[in-house]
Amino acid sequence: GQQVMQIPQYQHVQEGEDFTTYCNSSTTLSNIQWYKQRPGGHPVFLIQLVKSGEVKKQKRLTFQFGEAKKNSSLHITATQTTDVGTYFCAGRGGGTSYGKLTFGQGTILTVHP
Amino acid sequence: DGGITQSPKYLFRKEGQNVTLSCEQNLNHDAMYWYRQDPGQGLRLIYYSQIVNDFQKGDIAEGYSVSREKKESFPLTVTSAQKNPTAFYLCASSAGTYYEQYFGPGTRLTVT
Numbered sequence: 001g002q003q004v005m006q007i008p009q010y011q012h013v014q015e016g017e018d019f020t021t022y023c024n025s026s027t028t029l030s031n032i033q034w035y036k037q038r039p040g041g042h043p044v045f046l047i048q049l050v051k052s053g054e055v056k057k058q059k060r061l062t063f064q065f066g067e068a069k070k071n072s073s074l075h076i077t078a079t080q081t082t083d084v085g086t087y088f089c090a091g092r093g094g095g096t097s098y099g100k101l102t103f104g105q106g107t108i109l110t111v112h113p
Numbered sequence: 114d115g116g117i118t119q120s121p122k123y124l125f126r127k128e129g130q131n132v133t134l135s136c137e138q139n140l141n142h143d144a145m146y147w148y149r150q151d152p153g154q155g156l157r158l159i160y161y162s163q164i165v166n167d168f169q170k171g172d173i174a175e176g177y178s179v180s181r182e183k184k185e186s187f188p189l190t191v192t193s194a195q196k197n198p199t200a201f202y203l204c205a206s207s208a209g210t211y212y213e214q215y216f217g218p219g220t221r222l223t224v225t
Contacts, residue, residue, distance in 0.1 A: 042219050
């Protein structure tokens with residue numbers, strides 16, 4: 001079945017440093033979503049990428065979808081303590097899989113002030 | 114306020130007992146989902162429903178059951194057949210299959 005791998009599992013940064021998490025799928029995706037889960041909270045939708053090579057920005061966050069639609073990345077510039085949490089990618093398969101989301105394991109981001 | 118509610122927030126049960134987790138949404142969403150979250154494993158899909166009176170198994174449906182009698186409600190029963198039921202359970206909904214998912218606050222179930 002479809003697998004989505006996310007690395008790194010943990011990332012500790014000093015406030016102001018950049019952060020990147022990577023997501024790789026075993027199969028071609030129809031689209032990919034990113035979610036953020038604050039400590040003790042629930043996942044909150046950030047963005048969806050659909051097109052091959054797509055790049056989207058939200059303030060300090062930059063999301064990319066690979067040309068082959070099998071990988072994606074989230075880059076945060078100049079991290080702040082409010083960025084703390086777990087970032088999940090979730091890939092949606094195509095074909096007959098109804099398009100269900102498969103979540104990566106998540107990257108836990110810690111930001112030291 | 115529109116959103117998804119899950120109750121209770123914390124639930125404790127003895128081994129061998131069935132337990133039902135509540136999930137209600139007032140977003141008028143057609144699709145609803147149940148996920149299980151364990152440390153280091155992301156979210157795994159238990160069951161999903163794309164329309165009232167219809168639901169399908171996800172990746173880890175064994176030991177769980179659901180019903181979808183109303184659009185707003187999608188309760189999950191954790192049966193005694195589930196071997197490792199202690200986990201954080203998240204309910205979600207979406208306007209349709211290919212839309213973003215909105216999550217409830219979750220229920221943390223502990224079975225001893």
